[in-house]
Amino acid sequence: MIRKPNCRYILFGACLLFLMCTADTAVFGHSINGVKKKNSMKDYYNSQNQVTGLVTNEKGVPLADVTVTVKGSAKGTATDSKGNYSIEVGKGQSLVFSYVGYEEQEIKYTGQRVINVQLNVSYKSLNDIVAIGYGTTTKKEVTGAVTTIKANDFNKGAILNPIGLIQGKVPGLAITRTEGNNPNGGFQILLRGLNTLAGGKQPLIIVDGIVGANTLDMLDPNEIESVDVLKDGSAASIYGTRATNGVILITTKRPKIGKVSYEFSNQLSREVLSEHNRFFTADEYRTVVNKYYPDLVQTLDKGYSTNWLKEITRRPLRQDYSFSASGGTESINFRANLYYKDDEGIVKKTSAKTMTPSLFVSSTSLNGRLKIDARLMYSFIKREGADNNNAIFQAVVRNPTEPVYDSTDMIHGGYYTEITSSGQLNPVAMINEHTNNIEEQAFAGDVMASYKLWPTLKLNVHYSFNSNQNYEGTYYTRYYPELGTNGDAIVSTAFNHNVLFEPGLEFNKMIGDHNIRAMAGYSYYENQNESLGAHNYDFAVEDFSYNNIGAGSALGSGLADMGSNKNSNKLISFYGRVMYNYREKYLLSTSARYEGSSRFGANNKWGLFPAVSVGWRVTEENFAKNLKWISSLKLRAGYGVTGNQDIDNYLSLSRIETTNRLFYYNGEWLNTYAPASNPNPDLKWEKKGEFDAGVDFGFFKNRITGTFDYYSRKISDLLWNYDVPVPPNVYPTTFANVGILSNHGIELSLSADIIKTKNLLWNSTILYAQNKNKLISFSDAVRGYKLDYLEVNPVNGTWSQLILKGQPVGNFVTPIYIGLDSAGEAVYKDFNKDGMIDIGSQDDRAIVGNAYPKFTLGWTNEFRYKQFDLSFFFRGVFGQSLVNYERALYENWKSLLNGRNIVKSVLDNPDYQGINVFDSRYVEKASYVKLEYITLGYNFKLKNQNTLRVYITGQNLLTITNYKGVDPEEPISNFDLRPAVNGAENLNYYPYTRTFLFGFNINF
């Protein structure tokens, strides 16, 4: 069902159009239309005539290798090195002049002997290839909302993961680092707001036809040519039930035809901590204790000065090497790449080393009818992991007057330990006495074969596989704080592989001015996971680490654990798309995917996902050709349906599982076998219907370009675990499709070449996106699923967020702090005026902020002066709030008395004597602007068209925010809607860093 788009935006668009059409402008450039001459008898008899001419660019410089063809025939030639050509053409025929990077021109032959042509530089990016899933098109023909980022627009600097290359560059795509600069950390990606409550939030990531996000870990960022993000329903719908969170298509560089050429890149970088001190230093701590608790100085001040965070961090070096070779002929060409990355984390004993060789070969045979492209990638990664980042939290809240070591305390391994308080762990001991190593191997590949059955019909067969395996070992020695046993080892291994088989047909025909491209196919996808794990503890000898797990004595006592698991799922679909255009002026695209997933319930295995979109290239119209200041204008609109099937396998079935509960029967302990969940044969995908309308424009020969999109999306059949009565159900919750969520917003990007001269170029780009989210309902009383509100995300034992029908998701609802009473306890506003404050109840709370941003902004500037280039990028997120967990837990004197360090802001309100509560004081506005990177490069001129670029980059140099916590770039998923088990987990963060980098690329 199409949602009515906001009338304001339609009116705005219509006015703009009206203004453009009535503006009277001078005529620039070249008139293309030739003048019709009367046919003379002489011409009529001279049906094939020789025509010659000169082809130049707008500056009058001759262009070589320009293709000159006679339209509709096989005749063609090319201009020579001086720009001259000569060709035979008949009456009524036209000559077509085309050259890469230039606008094509068509000139009708009416008897001229000489036809000179001036070609104009092609309007930036109109002919650029855009990947749209199961094929490509050009930018000018795209009718959905697709954002393409090319390699030179990627983020610069030390990039942990290829997704980081586009962070902030795609309006509407919010990418947050989940763990600072942890080499083993990842990203959270949200497209156009929150689109699910219980389903997965990951977009579908396809790298050159290989499905699976693990490919990102393997990929050399230098090899990426472009990233296309299919944002709206009409563009992404071709991917059916995996498309709701958006589809990110990554295309790597293709081979360069010719003699073998090489590319080599290297980056070296250093990092420093970028956080500010929220807690007291040793001296400050002493001063505070002396002032406020002078009688406790003996117990609290241990006499030393330790900077705990410094004790567990280091100055890491990160190195990155990439080497590629590519070359070949038309009939066989290749690209080979070897990538090595050595990433040390700023926290000790965290790192990731990656080695990825890959090879791509393309061959064409049988007279160009058969084309086979094959790619193989292998990667080997070795990681050292942090222990849930718990050591960092412990370091930050630890008493700074404690020493690190105590050589007299050998029971605790020589580390200083306070035994009267549990839960306070020596972070240096945590780092030193813990080991976590992961080895991952991945092997992926794909083959694309296409055979031309007829000139208009191609048969394509695509096959890809992605197989990865990892082996992980973790060991805690007996001196790991509060371990309680002589060493603890865990070993696990997991194997995952998926296979994709997609045969299809492609049809392409031009009938007069009508162009039809159609595609249809079948897709079979299967994924399988297997894992094994073992846990044992109490090792008499420490030296084995986790490499002799049988040696632990817990095994003999029946206290070791082991487990294995296997699960799989399938996805089968039929899909098709038709793209039609009339003179590349009126564009229409329609697609449908009929998809079935094994994950859905028996009653809903299959679903249909249709989409339609239209486009109008206004600048191709005759009336528009006079408006020379508008170089390109396209209006487009589309509607599409996508699904989200990112849930666990087997949820719809009635299954029996073994639980961890034991049952005492006849003198022995048996495993219990119990229903795993309430079966739900109606389980299906979450469905999103989205309407998108957009304008792509360019002014003044594309000196200024931009796009504007308005979208409105409605997601229904939202999945959630509903409370159901027990009995008659066995489980207290059922996973069912009930709710409805909506998001609407606008995205705008504007790019201008502010200065463009021979030596100096300044381009500035602004990106803006805003989104409004609303939970329309998540109740269906008729089916027995009733839910009016959800109180989620506990902090200090009480809920912090309220999910309410009719409101946006992510509202922080807290008691409102108005001051202190005489005992130093917090006083709250009595909203329901009943004389009582019930802090757990919604009646005495109010909305103080929302976890999702109101809008995001990105601003890139690129300067090029002769051989120098400079660019910098500011990224801002505005309007969101965050819970400052550190203040909520440690901004009170009680924590000081418990032996912890506390936040300095306690001095802002020193009379507060309360214990850990949660109220409006701890929800802070967290809008921020970050200087993501600034980079300065120099391009050397080498002979033979070889290039060398040398550069330095600074990343994350500046963060401007009012948020007082660690870093406002907190991933939204920390506010996961599934109730958090323990609010304090959010205190385990990995530090953000400033990075300084030196690198070079050389092509030869």
Add this chain to the structure above:
Amino acid sequence: MKKNNLKICLFLAFAISVASCTKLNEDLYSTLDSQNFYKNEQECILAMGDSYSQLAYQGGNLWGIYGTQLIPTDEAVVPYRLTGPFLGNNGIWLDLHQHKFKSNNNPIQSSWQYSFKTAASCNQVIYEIDKSPAKFNKKPNMIAELKTLRAYAYYVAMDLFGNIPISLDFADTALPKQYSRAEAFKIIEKDLQDNLPLLDAEPSPLNYGRCTKALAFTVLAKMYLNAQVWLGTPMWQKAIDMCDSVINLGYYHLESNYFKNFMIANEDSKENIFVIPYDRKLGFGWEMHEYTLHPAFGPVYDMTAPMWNGISATEAFYDSYDSADLRINSWMEGPQYDQSGQPLLTTTGTPLIFTPSIGGLKTAGEGDGVRCKKWEFPHGLQTKNESMDNDLVIFRYADILLMKAEAIMRLNGGTPDQTAVNLVNMVRERAFGNSDHDYTIATLTLDELLNERGRELAWEGLRRQDLIRFGKWENAWFGKPAESDKHTEIYPIPSNVLPSNPNLSQNPGY
């Protein structure tokens, strides 16, 4: 042309072969399809385990049934402390103690959840075992056992919530209707009576921790004893009859050592009627060490489990013990020492002394309130999910004796006869080790009986029911004001349950 024909054939063959693969079957590897389960006796036994193992989550869990039975009484309190660790949990324990029962209170919600999960699990397993093709001798006994377990679960729910929904048939998927306490009583009573014949009479390791005749009799005894308060209809004689049924089985008697019933190795106690078996390796369950001890005890018991310095006995309750009463050793009072005789210290460095007096509900000192060592503490418990080994007693024989005495006294208008006095004295003599502190017909009043029950069954989760029955629930005691009405005698129906079953209405007063 031939070339084109070839192409067409290729195309068609291709299209056909492709379109035929549309099977979306799911293969289960690590879980089982429930259609294929319950095939034989072994699998039925394993299924029964689900129903029983729910008890383990609730029986000893402070955040569950144990908490809702213990904390709102005059025998225990969880105060906020001025220094050192304590159980704050945003005030839920204070609320419970002060009878400020809220429908979103976590222990109340858990109590509901696990009682009904046990009942639902019983329904499901009874249904599956009944229709299973497996034929074995024990089948009807298993079903009887599960029906008794279900009745016990509903009994617990009725005790806590009064007006509960009851469903007795897994095949009936309609939302159950809410029964008043009187109606629920009749249903539970019938279930217990009907299934008694097929239950085991003799307790043995073969049925340890499971439903036996003695359990059914005990639950019926409890129900009849409380019938006056719950239904308004006294059923004292029936209570006496049920107690006699247990006594006449002949298998139970009082252990000579009171503490035997609570030791780590208490499986062979002849006094325990119904227990929840626990084992360290279960990983969850009975965690009294965490609830009551101070962290300084870590090295004493070689434990790295966290200790929350939470529950203390109230001063008045502790004072009700005579100093010659052996049961006073349930409590830890006075200065505390480690194995080598060194005094243990508080977090502020002062000696740790457990004092009977408690500074205030929100201002208790670190060592205020005596702590409980009734359940023998094990050594070497680690944080890695190890809890206490002691099987948790739900019902024991001493209670039967005291119940029979009470029922006799109630029938007599509140005065005992010699039989009643003798029964109480059996418990008393075991408690003092001699008959110097026996009751007489003159000294044994109902109030005294209540106090004796308190001392004998301290912290076993029975006090709440007793206080309500003796009419003392609304009285004031430490940290709790007097109440003017009786609505707190049943808990509110949890807020997360009401929306999902429109047949339920909230209990009065909430």
